[in-house]
Amino acid sequence: MHIPIKKVTPETEHAEIVGWVHEVRDLGGLLFFLIRDRTGILQVTAPKKKVDPAVLEILKTVSRESVVRIRGKVKSIDKAPGGRELIPNSVEILNSCESPLLLDVVEKVPAELDTRLDARFMDIRKPRVTAVFLIRSAVIRMVNEFLCARDFVHVTTPKIVAAATEGGTELFPIAYFEKEAFLSQSPQLYKQMMMAAGFEKVYEIGPIFRAEEHNTTKHLNEATSIDVEVSFADHQDVMNLLEDLIVSVYGCVRDTCSDQLATLSLDDLPVPPTPFPRIPYREAIDIAARKTGESFSFGDDIGTVAEKAIGEEMGQHYFIVDWPTAIKPYYAMPHREDPALCRAFDLMHPRMELASGAQRVHQHDLLVEQIRSKGLVPENFAFYLTPFRYGMPPHAGWGLGAERLVMTMLGLNNIREAVLFPRDRHRMVP
C-alpha cells in the first residue's frame, strides 16, 4: 500500500508512493524526479548505472504531471529535500499527462487569475493553492466543532425561495415549474423561524446568491455564509460569540495547519487580539471624516474609502455598533431609548467587512411596522411573520462570509482565490 509523501522520513526503509511528476531534472548519469501529492514533495533519485534498465526506460518517457506509482528504497541523505530520497525499484505510469501544460504548476512562470481559473484543477495542484483550500477546509471544520461544542443545532434551509422579501440586494430569478422563484440571498428568515421552532441555537454553513453586477476583488455572486441565530440572546451576546469563534478558528489554524501556513510563508499567523474594539457608527464616520477629509452625515452608508480609512485607524478586527436603523434591515432591533439607532453590528477586518448581525425584532407588530417603513409589503411574507404571533423568543444572530474570513486570514488579494470555482459577473465555467 502507498503511504502519503509526508510520511516518508529519513527513517523509512521502503516506501510506495503515488502522485504527480512535479519536476524532472536529468543530469546525465543521474535523474531527479520530484513527486508531489497532497501532503508534500519527495525526490526520487535514479542513478542510471544502478537502477533497473526497465525502470529507467519508463522514467525517461514520463512527462511532467503524469500520475505515477513508485516503489523503492528510502535513503537518508542530507543533500535531498527533506533529508530523504527514494531509489526506485519499480515505476508505474498510472496515467500520462499531455504537453504542453495549461499552466506552470511549478510556478517558475506566473499565470493570470483568468488563466488559472480556466484550468482550475491544474492550478489547485500548485502547493500554495492546495494549502489555501486545505486551510479553508480546516476553517469550516473548526467552525462546526466550535458551534457543536456549544450545543448549536445544525440546520439546512431552502436555497430556492418564493419571493424577494428581504430587500437589500438583487436576487437571481429562476424558473420553478410554472412559477418564478429565486435563489436565496441568505438564510435569515429561516433561521429566525427556527427560533420560533424552539431550537434556541442554530447554525448553517451554506451558499448564498447575490445578483449584484459588482466587479471587485471582494464580492462573489455565489458565496458561503456561516450563519448563526441564538434565542434569549442580545447583540452583545452574539458579538462575543463571534469574537470567540474568530479567535478560536485562527488559533486552531495556527496549531493544526502549520505545513500549509509554511507553504504560504505565514508561519507566524497572528491570532487577532481581543477584545475587538466596539466603536459606534457615529464614531466610525468621524474617523472616516478625519482621515479622508471628506464629510459624512449620519445615515450615510460606509463606502469603500471610509471603510479603508477606518480600518487603517483601527489596525485590527473591530465591531461597528449602534447603526442608524434606517440603513439596516427591518429585522434589526431599534434601541429603546433612541429608535434612530439599532442593535446591529458589523464585524470588520481592516481590509473589509466580515460579518454583520443584530439583535432581531421579535415583536410582531413592531416588525410589521419596520417592514412597512422600508417600503416593503408585509402580506408578501406572511410565512415569516406568522411565527412572531405564536411565541417567538427574543433572539440575535449574525452571518459571516467564509471566503472573506479565509481571504483576510491568509492575506489573499482576490476573494476568488478563496473559492474553488468562483462565480462572478462573467464566469460560470468551470
Added chain:
RNA sequence: GCCCAGGUAGUGUAGCGGCCUAUCAUGCGGGCCUGUCACGCCCGCGACACGGAUUCGAAUUCCGUCCUGGGCGCCA
C-alpha cells in the same frame, strides 16, 4: 452600472508606424552532463484576439466587436 488599463508562442512578458523574418524567460523536441534542488550548456520549435479603416508601409494609429484586469458604485 460608471471610469481607467489591457488582450503578442502552452504560460508569463518586451516591442507601441519602417530597424519585427517580433525580445526575453519558462515550456516542448534533440544533443551533452552523476548530486540537482529555478540544475547547467548547445541546437531547434512555437505568438501579434476578431472585423474594418488610415498609410507607400500597422503588433504599433483610428472605429467596431468579443474578452480580461483594476478602481468606484451597488452589495455582504
